[in-house]
Amino acid sequence: MTQTILSARGLVRRFITGKPLFGAPTVVQAVNDVSLEVRQGETLAIVGESGCGKSTLARLLTRLIDPTEGSVIYGDRDIASLSGTELRALRREMQFIFQDPFSSLNPRMTVGALIEEPLRIHRLGTAPERRAKVAGLLRKVGLRPEHADRYPHEFSGGQRQRIGIARALATGPKIVVGDEPVSALDVSIQAQVVNILEDLKEELGLTLIIIAHDLAVIRHISDRVAVMYLGEIVELGDAADLFATPAHPYTEALLSAIPIPATGARKARTMLEGDPPNPIAPPPGCRFHTRCPYAQAKCRDERPELRTPSPDRQVACHFAEQLSLTGVNAAMAARPDAAQRRFALYSHARAAMAGAQTDKTKPTTEE
Amino acid sequence: MTDPSPLLDVRGLSIRVAGTAEPLVDNVSFTLNAGETLCIVGESGCGKSLTALALMGLLEGTPLRVERGSAMFQGIDLLSAAPDVLRGLRGDRAAMIFQEPMTSLNPALRIGEQIAEAVRAHRDIPRDAARARAAEMLQRVRIPAAGKRLDEYPHQLSGGMRQRVMIAMALANDPALLIADEPTTALDVTIQAQILDLMRNLGAETGTAQIMITHDLGVVAEMADKVAVMYAGRIVEAGTTAQVFDDPQHPYTLGLMSSMPSLAGDQGRLVTIPGSVPSPDDMPRGCRFAARCPFATAQCEAPPPLAPRGTGHAVACWHAPLEDFAVGQRREVPA
Numbered sequence: 001m002t003q004t005i006l007s008a009r010g011l012v013r014r015f016i017t018g019k020p021l022f023g024a025p026t027v028v029q030a031v032n033d034v035s036l037e038v039r040q041g042e043t044l045a046i047v048g049e050s051g052c053g054k055s056t057l058a059r060l061l062t063r064l065i066d067p068t069e070g071s072v073i074y075g076d077r078d079i080a081s082l083s084g085t086e087l088r089a090l091r092r093e094m095q096f097i098f099q100d101p102f103s104s105l106n107p108r109m110t111v112g113a114l115i116e117e118p119l120r121i122h123r124l125g126t127a128p129e130r131r132a133k134v135a136g137l138l139r140k141v142g143l144r145p146e147h148a149d150r151y152p153h154e155f156s157g158g159q160r161q162r163i164g165i166a167r168a169l170a171t172g173p174k175i176v177v178g179d180e181p182v183s184a185l186d187v188s189i190q191a192q193v194v195n196i197l198e199d200l201k202e203e204l205g206l207t208l209i210i211i212a213h214d215l216a217v218i219r220h221i222s223d224r225v226a227v228m229y230l231g232e233i234v235e236l237g238d239a240a241d242l243f244a245t246p247a248h249p250y251t252e253a254l255l256s257a258i259p260i261p262a263t264g265a266r267k268a269r270t271m272l273e274g275d276p277p278n279p280i281a282p283p284p285g286c287r288f289h290t291r292c293p294y295a296q297a298k299c300r301d302e303r304p305e306l307r308t309p310s311p312d313r314q315v316a317c318h319f320a321e322q323l324s325l326t327g328v329n330a331a332m333a334a335r336p337d338a339a340q341r342r343f344a345l346y347s348h349a350r351a352a353m354a355g356a357q358t359d360k361t362k363p364t365t366e367e
Numbered sequence: 368m369t370d371p372s373p374l375l376d377v378r379g380l381s382i383r384v385a386g387t388a389e390p391l392v393d394n395v396s397f398t399l400n401a402g403e404t405l406c407i408v409g410e411s412g413c414g415k416s417l418t419a420l421a422l423m424g425l426l427e428g429t430p431l432r433v434e435r436g437s438a439m440f441q442g443i444d445l446l447s448a449a450p451d452v453l454r455g456l457r458g459d460r461a462a463m464i465f466q467e468p469m470t471s472l473n474p475a476l477r478i479g480e481q482i483a484e485a486v487r488a489h490r491d492i493p494r495d496a497a498r499a500r501a502a503e504m505l506q507r508v509r510i511p512a513a514g515k516r517l518d519e520y521p522h523q524l525s526g527g528m529r530q531r532v533m534i535a536m537a538l539a540n541d542p543a544l545l546i547a548d549e550p551t552t553a554l555d556v557t558i559q560a561q562i563l564d565l566m567r568n569l570g571a572e573t574g575t576a577q578i579m580i581t582h583d584l585g586v587v588a589e590m591a592d593k594v595a596v597m598y599a600g601r602i603v604e605a606g607t608t609a610q611v612f613d614d615p616q617h618p619y620t621l622g623l624m625s626s627m628p629s630l631a632g633d634q635g636r637l638v639t640i641p642g643s644v645p646s647p648d649d650m651p652r653g654c655r656f657a658a659r660c661p662f663a664t665a666q667c668e669a670p671p672p673l674a675p676r677g678t679g680h681a682v683a684c685w686h687a688p689l690e691d692f693a694v695g696q697r698r699e700v701p702a
Contacts, residue, residue, distance in 0.1 A: 220628030259585030
């Protein structure tokens, strides 16, 4: 019933990391045979630890880099084959939000010029129309139109990330990819930006692909989650289900490692000893077998395919059906009633405050 | 619970940049008993790291000055002691580890030598004894093949391993106090779990009291005996971990906790804190949270004291407990 908007088939990307004068170059297989479908209107999260290939995958999906093998189908075309005007048209429909709001905005351009730039490049609208559009975009992300004349250094991290979002939305994209869009922000600012992303997605009917390492943020914003380990997707499924009942041992280990901010919560467990293996020489068989607490002989020899053992869940583990793994559930983060009531008080007062402020000033979103 | 003579007794610590009207860190007080872990939690710029640096005497050479306050540690006032006294103390009885191990380790020195150096700086012992101590410390922080690792350079180690080396170095002289500034923030979650585990176990083994500085409430719930929540240079709420998590009283504590997405389930739209922190050169005179606070009134233009709310629990809010606050009473407080 839900339509696929973007699909990756057998994506492989290798990077050459060292080229000696003689002998073979060192090659890292950053993304290894990844296939996935992105559904129209969903938020798909790609999670994993440093070096798992999640950012490379995001760049492949939007063709910021070219795949070594495989294809990415958008509409009815393989975007790897596009060039010139067709590629430029694609850029209008797919936009990127970067992690670091300090290095991704040109410090010598005003905020207005930064947001207008994509419109100018794509020759959208006349100059006055573009200016009006910039003002509208600034309002959408909770800034004020008069901010257009200022420079990025005059803004805080959270405000800069809003500018980055406004810029990404300028051309009216269908797909927005965020590479760690909130992880450089403080908790209170992160929450504001998460809310803005969710509101805009709703309002504009966007499809979001979010790369992140913070699983709580992922759980909150995404519909489906893909878990990556050493360049491969090891599990993919509905966010709520996957967190409650993980099917891959790596997903279980990731979830168990996160400290939960409640006194009655389970203690985070160290299920994984040591560090992830070197991606230059990944282990044979299942790439996770060297750290997997459930590994058996088969895992050392045979690479598990990404299977679909139950509807809406894909997992790359030989023993997914036999294992009974532990996830996280609401009871773990439960708060006592007294605390619950106080949070309700805060929430109520906060809503009243937002209401009082909208009466006074026009912009709807908090700053 | 309150020891008559705590290991560390900080009173009225204020830090100021010359020329600003309001101090950056304002009247911070807390105590720490032997074997306890205190977490100082807050967002960027709340003064949590400055507090730690001041205690270690590491504000020298910066435009920041300790303006007032005392910090008694084993008979020495850390805030007024002479530089050579502090130098003798640092790395010996009081040690510190930082967020980014790569910038704290000397890249040109083998890790064994770096740990041995830390030992020999404070103890007059032969080189091979110091090296043996280094090997022992690497084992204690559970570095596999410790003997071999002694001769490796920092760049040969992963981030998690480097942080273990930092911990080994910090604990090499059996300090009574360990200050850890965001020790796991740069690490992946599975590695973070390993390091937190290690710090908890070593703390229990050695009885070293820890001050852990973090922005992550999950880490706090996991590690702390006591918590101090800081906002814009002031402690706004302090108490045992159970008090702060199960009976949070300050609007900032509530806002911070509400802002965090939950790993465990749906919570609908996140309830946020509006606005952003006041700028360090323009700190409000009254309650520093008032401009962002849904419970602010005219009263908040005066700074609220950190007042006791039951044993060990203290809150700096004129309107605590918030149950008595009628919504609609709120007044805009100028920032």
